Every structure is written in structure tokens, then in C-alpha cells.
Amino acid sequence: MVDTDPLGLTGDDIDLSSLYNGVKRAFREAGLATPDLDARLLVTETLGVSTAQLIANPRMRVAPDLADALKARVRERLSGRSIGRILGRRAFWSLDLRVSPSTLEPRPETETVVELALALLQPVETTALIADLGVGTGAILLAVLSERLNAFGVGVDISEDALREAERNAERNNLADRARFVVANFGAALAPQFDVVVSNPPYIATSVIETLDPIVRDNDPRLALDGGEDGLDAYRVVFSQANQMLKPGGTLIVEIDPNASGEVIREAAEHGLSAVTLATDLNGDTRAVALRRMNA
Structure with missing residues (x-):
């Protein structure tokens, strides 16, 4: 059964690359001002990975509970909350x-x-x-x-x-x-x-x-x-x-x-x-x- 989550992924697509690309795609389609940056911040902070890992280990499997937490934050961003408010911190x-x-x-x-x-x-x-x-x-x-x-x-x-x-x-x-x-x-x-x-x-x-x-x-x-x-x-x-x-x-x-x-x-x-x-x-x-x- 296809999971109608905000990333448009099936239930089996929970490796790091699929999630990261799904978030970028969702944010671009929503017309956010900085979709790639927003995606990177949400993915690295929520999944506990570094930017280097996004590049070096794209097929890393992501635990279902972490994937669900990421999807929840994506929904928040798409609803109009800022990255800083979602993460509770700001540079x-x-x-x-x-x-x-x-x-x-x-x-x-x-x-x-x-x-x-x-x-x-x-x-x-x-x-x-x-x-x-x-x-x-x-x-x-x-x-x-x-x-x-x-x-x-x-x-x-x-x-x-x-x-x-x-x-x-x-x-x-x-x-x-x-x-x-x-x-x-x-x-x-x-x-x-x-x-x-x-x-x-x-x-x-x-x-x-x-x-x-x-x-x-x-x-x-x-x-x-x-x-x-x-x-x-x-x-x-x-x-x-x-x-x-x-x-x-x-x-x-x-x-x-x-x-x-x-x-x-x-x-x-x-x-x-x-x-x-x-x-x-x-x-x-x-x-x-x-x-x-x-x-x-």
C-alpha cells in the first residue's frame, strides 16, 4: 500500500537519500524560498546525521520512527512554521x-x-x-x-x-x-x-x-x-x-x-x-x- 505521506514515498523508501530527496522535492513544489537549505537542516537535525553523511552514505537505512518524525516536521514546515520554530533553535x-x-x-x-x-x-x-x-x-x-x-x-x-x-x-x-x-x-x-x-x-x-x-x-x-x-x-x-x-x-x-x-x-x-x-x-x-x- 502506498503511504500518502508529504514526501510521496512508499513504505519501503526509507533510506537516507530517498528521504532527503523527498523533502527537497516537497519544499520545491511548495515554492519555499530556500527549499534545499530547509531540507538539509530538517534532515540532519531530525535524523542525527551530518551533511557529509548525506553525501557519503545515501543508502543508509533510517529507522521508521525517525522517518515518521521527519515527516511530521515536513508537515509543520509546509503548514507555514519556520525551521527555527520547528527545531527550537536558530543560527x-x-x-x-x-x-x-x-x-x-x-x-x-x-x-x-x-x-x-x-x-x-x-x-x-x-x-x-x-x-x-x-x-x-x-x-x-x-x-x-x-x-x-x-x-x-x-x-x-x-x-x-x-x-x-x-x-x-x-x-x-x-x-x-x-x-x-x-x-x-x-x-x-x-x-x-x-x-x-x-x-x-x-x-x-x-x-x-x-x-x-x-x-x-x-x-x-x-x-x-x-x-x-x-x-x-x-x-x-x-x-x-x-x-x-x-x-x-x-x-x-x-x-x-x-x-x-x-x-x-x-x-x-x-x-x-x-x-x-x-x-x-x-x-x-x-x-x-x-x-x-x-x-x-
Whole structure:
């Protein structure tokens, strides 16, 4: 009897090659953006094999329970869940990060904030204190700390569940000794001692959230997406707190919607902050802005 599983295989087709090719085929037919990469990640993680084994041992037999687990994950991916949500972890910068329902899933464009922070923290042996507002998984803060060995950081989030995830990620990436985590509304609990403050705040206008890609809309916490009526509510809070966070000459770096860079910069100016650097992501879109106090 033919098994009508998502891979279109018969019950006997459970060697490594058949499964891997079946997953790639299913993802390509579904029109996924990165079908081969998604297939490789699901197959290697679920079956416990390496990429080298996919090439060197394609006829390796796969236990039926593992094949069933893979098919279940394929169904999840085809239903609209991201690879990171399915596996419960996501690569960001050089880090392996856990993700959970309480955290935004880190995305490549956010690495633009990391690059901008690292460019400001020169030379590399610089001793610095960094804060990450809305730290989530800890992605930005931990990426910066991983590259600047004399830097120390504080991660802030209003969600205690998110902070626990960030703490776990600091431990799993051997950065816990240089990172502390605090429950607060952005910078409300901080003192003016930070060289660099980074943030990827919620910046999606409330009315736009329902139009987002289901992978984002249905999986990322709304708290991490909803920027209010015009998408600028979180920026207003962060900008109003700049004086109580930044030391003289300190820099605030925020991720932005490329289509709203002008609005963000104007809002910053109303709070006494001037844009000193704009940074683009790999698509050439303006994704981050560095700001300093005008009277600093």
C-alpha cells in the first residue's frame, strides 16, 4: 500500500537519500524560498546525521520512527512554521540560539545592528559596557560580546520568559560571565553608564500586523512586533530614555523599517538625538541607524 505521506514515498523508501530527496522535492513544489537549505537542516537535525553523511552514505537505512518524525516536521514546515520554530533553535551571527514562543526569531537583517555596533567598538580590545533593550533571545547583545572580549553587557526585556531564554543562550554560547539580564520597560532601570545601547524594538504598525507573512504573524510574539498606530511607539520610549542610559559620547543603535527611516530620524531629533551613521543590510536596504545626543 502506498503511504500518502508529504514526501510521496512508499513504505519501503526509507533510506537516507530517498528521504532527503523527498523533502527537497516537497519544499520545491511548495515554492519555499530556500527549499534545499530547509531540507538539509530538517534532515540532519531530525535524523542525527551530518551533511557529509548525506553525501557519503545515501543508502543508509533510517529507522521508521525517525522517518515518521521527519515527516511530521515536513508537515509543520509546509503548514507555514519556520525551521527555527520547528527545531527550537536558530543560527545568528556565529551563535546557536534557542528560540521559544516568548521570543522573536532572530533574522539575518538584524545582524546589521551587530555590524554597526562592532564598527563603533574599535579597537577590538576596547573595554565597553553595552545594553540591549528588548533583548529577546539575546541575539544582538551576545553577538557583540562574542566579538569584543573586553565588553560586558546588560540585556533588558519586559518579558521574564524571554529573559530566561536569553540567559540560557548566554550559557550555551559561553558568554554568561559577561552578561546580565534585567526585567524592565526598555531603559527604565538603567543608569547613564553605557557606551553603546542597541535595540530591535517593535516597529510594525498595529494595522499592518495582520498582513505580515504567516511565519512572522502567527509565530513571533505580538509584543515584539506591535509598534503602535504608526509603528513608532517603542522608539519614542527608547529615545526619551537616552539621557539616562548613555554616557557622554555614547551611541544608541536601533533597527528600523527601511521604509520608515525618515520618520525614525525625525522622532529621534525631537528627543535631542542626531543620526550619525546609517547602515544597510545585505539587500541594500537601510536597516539600522546610530544616534548620539546633540549636546554630548
